[in-house]
Amino acid sequence: MTDSEFELIMRRQICSVLRLACSYLKCRAEAEDAAQEVFLRLYRFPVSFETEKDERAWLLTVTANICKNILRSPRIKGRCEADIYELVTEDISDSEKAALEAVMKLPEKYRTPVHLFYCEGYSVKEISQVTGIKESTVRTRLQRARKLLRADMERD
Amino acid sequence: MIFDEYKNAVNKINISEKKLSEIAEYAKKPHKKSIKLIRYGRSFPIIAAAVLLLAGFTVYAAGNGILDIIFGGGKDYSPFENLTGEMTVHSVESHIDGLDVTPIGYASDSYTVYAVFRLDFPSALPEYDEYQELQLDGYGHTDNKLIDILKSFSEDGHASGSCMGSYIKEDEDTLYYIYTFSCEDKMSGDITFDMSCLNLANSCETLVRDRLIYKDKLFSAKFTVNIRQLEGRRIKNEGSGLDGLNAYVYPCSIVINSTDPETVNEIYRTGLLTPYSAVYITLKNGEKVDVKGSSASYELDNNTSVSFNSASSGLPRYGCMDFRGYLEFPVDPDEIESLTIYGYELKADN
Incomplete structure (x- = not known):
């Protein structure tokens, strides 16, 4: 992979990578570090992709693994609760803020399937491939996430 | 509706040109060796290609977990997943309604095999956070076929060994089950395990009291691992x-x-x-x-x-x-x- 090919992929996918990392880590700085690690791996262990879809799936899978590793690190524990509004780089509306806050309040196991399903447009099968979770589990988690969000909204 | 709003908000997570350049430059810079176990995992076909197999133990759950990640005992266990090979899983059967068992992978050498399963329980484990790690370790007992199995795959045909297991908390309704098998003699080739995780025994006292795990068996799994000869x-x-x-x-x-x-x-x-x-x-x-x-x-x-x-x-x-x-x-x-x-x-x- 040439440097220009690498940069092209990076430009094409970095937002998806960063957004997934933000969803996992809820911390802009940590998410940027994770994205850096993802592209470092791509550069050092170049992979050839047949389609952009494959390219994105590979990068998101690596992102998910790196984020999970970061979350397991004792170093990160308790440090991921920064202001979630710092994640976004543009002004967002009140309703968008409320939605972001509600989803970010979900436990990580529910948040990630929600992110991949609703933001990346991934199917249950694709989420299963990216996260390494069984399809049935993904379905259950999406279902529970919806239930939790509904309960959260009703409470508010 | 909330998901549309969420998507709109997430779409506003962007990256600056400056940060993008920094990341690109960082990747292109020469780096020292990568993190130990990741590099090891990559360079080691054992792990990538390894295949897990199985015949019939009953698990003897005990001891300390290798994935102590949850309790953060000061060690970084996170690279474990990068060390694992993909198990050849012949069957996994849950014995509790709604329990989802996912084989994660394994790591091995000629003397020891670690196989990791994730258990997603149908509901949160109440009060779980109050329990300490040791209370979650449990003892089962080995199946009576253990000795025969050991004989069947040890290189000189008369090895002995032991198997142990640990339950490690992932979150309120998820445990990792780490099955450890160690053999006195050298092992090699494909080894098949037929594992039955009987119960959480000691920890079961706690969990049974909460009516969480009340059946004899949590799950059973048949899987195969491939052991390569490695230089120590x-x-x-x-x-x-x-x-x-x-x-x-x-x-x-x-x-x-x-x-x-x-x-x-x-x-x-x-x-x-x-x-x-x-x-x-x-x-x-x-x-x-x-x-x-x-x-x-x-x-x-x-x-x-x-x-x-x-x-x-x-x-x-x-x-x-x-x-x-x-x-x-x-x-x-x-x-x-x-x-x-x-x-x-x-x-x-x-």
């Missing part, structure tokens, strides 16, 4: 006070042996490999990895055996020893700084 990392012992003793570290285990009577006598005299002796590895980053003894780890000679970190002990009479132990969690042998045996520090041979 030799640990230098000259000048350590234990000349005559040979020590090798593998990714998941250690081997310590000696045929030098004086060394063996010295080891015995100092009480070195007694049930209470401390053996651990220090990695280059300063992290310590405990060595656990298997139940048949230390055979001295006729009627004399000393098991390390287990209940039995005996007298060495004939001046030879052969000890096998497994590591608390897998390591990259290249990252080992030293091996400490009861206060004697043996430097890794660089």
Whole structure:
């Protein structure tokens, strides 16, 4: 992979990578570090992709693994609760803020399937491939996430 | 509706041109070796290609977890997943309604296999956070087929060994189950496990009380692993006070042996490999990895055996020893700084 090919992929996918990392880590700085690690791996262990879809799936899978590793690190524990509004780089509306806050309040196991399903447009099968979770589990988690969000909204 | 709003918000997570350039430049800069276990995992076809297989144990759950991630005991277990090979899973059967069992992978060398399963319970484990790690370790018992299985795959046909398991908390309704099998003899080739995780035994007291786990079996799994022959990392012992003793570290285990009577006598005299002796590895980053003894780890000679970190002990009479132990969690042998045996520090041979 040439440097220009690498940069092209990076430009094409970095937002998806960063957004997934933000969803996992809820911390802009940590998410940027994770994205850096993802592209470092791509550069050092170049992979050839047949389609952009494959390219994105590979990068998101690596992102998910790196984020999970970061979350397991004792170093990160308790440090991921920064202001979630710092994640976004543009002004967002009140309703968008409320939605972001509600989803970010979900436990990580529910948040990630929600992110991949609703933001990346991934199917249950694709989420299963990216996260390494069984399809049935993904379905259950999406279902529970919806239930939790509904309960959260009703409470508010 | 909320998801549309969420998507809109997430779409506003962007990256600046400056940060993008920084990340690109960082990737292109020459870097030192990558994180130990990741590099090891990548360079090691064992892990990628390894295939897990299985025949029939019942799990004997106990001990300390290799994925202590949840309790964050100061160690970074996160690279474990990068060390694992993809299991060849023939069947996984849950015995509790709604329990979702996902095989994660395994790590192995000639003496030890770690296989990891994730258990997603149908509902949150109440009050779970109040329990400590030890309360979650449990004991089952080995299936009576264990000995036959050991015979079937050990290289000389008469090995003994042991299996253990640990439950490690992932979150309120998820546990990792880490199945550890260690063999006194060398193993090689495809090995099939037929594992039945009976219950959470000790921890079951807690969990049963909460009516969470009330059946005898949690799950059963049949899987295959492939064991490759690996060179152990030799640990230098000259000048350590234990000349005559040979020590090798593998990714998941250690081997310590000696045929030098004086060394063996010295080891015995100092009480070195007694049930209470401390053996651990220090990695280059300063992290310590405990060595656990298997139940048949230390055979001295006729009627004399000393098991390390287990209940039995005996007298060495004939001046030879052969000890096998497994590591608390897998390591990259290249990252080992030293091996400490009861206060004697043996430097890794660089």
